[in-house]
Amino acid sequence: MAFLTWNLNYSVKVKNFDNQHQRLFDLINSLHDAMSTGKSNTVLDKIISELVLYTKTHFRSEEELFAKFSYPDRLKHVSEHTEFVKKISDFEKEFKDGKIGLSIEILNFLNKWLLKHIKQTDKAYSEFMNKNGIN
Numbered sequence: 001m002a003f004l005t006w007n008l009n010y011s012v013k014v015k016n017f018d019n020q021h022q023r024l025f026d027l028i029n030s031l032h033d034a035m036s037t038g039k040s041n042t043v044l045d046k047i048i049s050e051l052v053l054y055t056k057t058h059f060r061s062e063e064e065l066f067a068k069f070s071y072p073d074r075l076k077h078v079s080e081h082t083e084f085v086k087k088i089s090d091f092e093k094e095f096k097d098g099k100i101g102l103s104i105e106i107l108n109f110l111n112k113w114l115l116k117h118i119k120q121t122d123k124a125y126s127e128f129m130n131k132n133g134i135n
């Protein structure tokens with residue numbers, strides 16, 4: 001069974017963002033699988049880099065629409081993104097420097113952060129986006 005499974009309860013009612021969220025789920029699952037099956041640090045390294053890069057791309061997509069439509073809650077939302085990017089970038093660096101390894105605690109942190117952010121912070125923009133013609 002996959003570590004993280006996307007379902008309609010996680011839908012933010014914007015197709016593009018649902019797709020991007022599913023891609024993030026896939027990347028976290030790849031990381032979990034790679035760790036569970038004892039893949040090399042080179043393999044883990046590659047997935048971690050991809051996860052960090054894709055997270056930034058995804059956040060940028062959301063933030064572009066917040067700016068375009070002057071989403072009222074954008075400051076709080078963007079600050080959650082910024083804080084998360086800092087955490088995963090720090091982790092990426094420490095992993096690459098060999099200071100820490102990938103652990104189930106880190107995977108659980110990614111999992112919990114993402115689900116909470118989608119269910120609370122992202123879902124809060126659904127109606128606003130739909131009203132602005134973004135579905």
Ligand SMILES: [Fe+2]
Pocket residue numbers: 062077081117121122
């Ligand atoms: Fe978000």
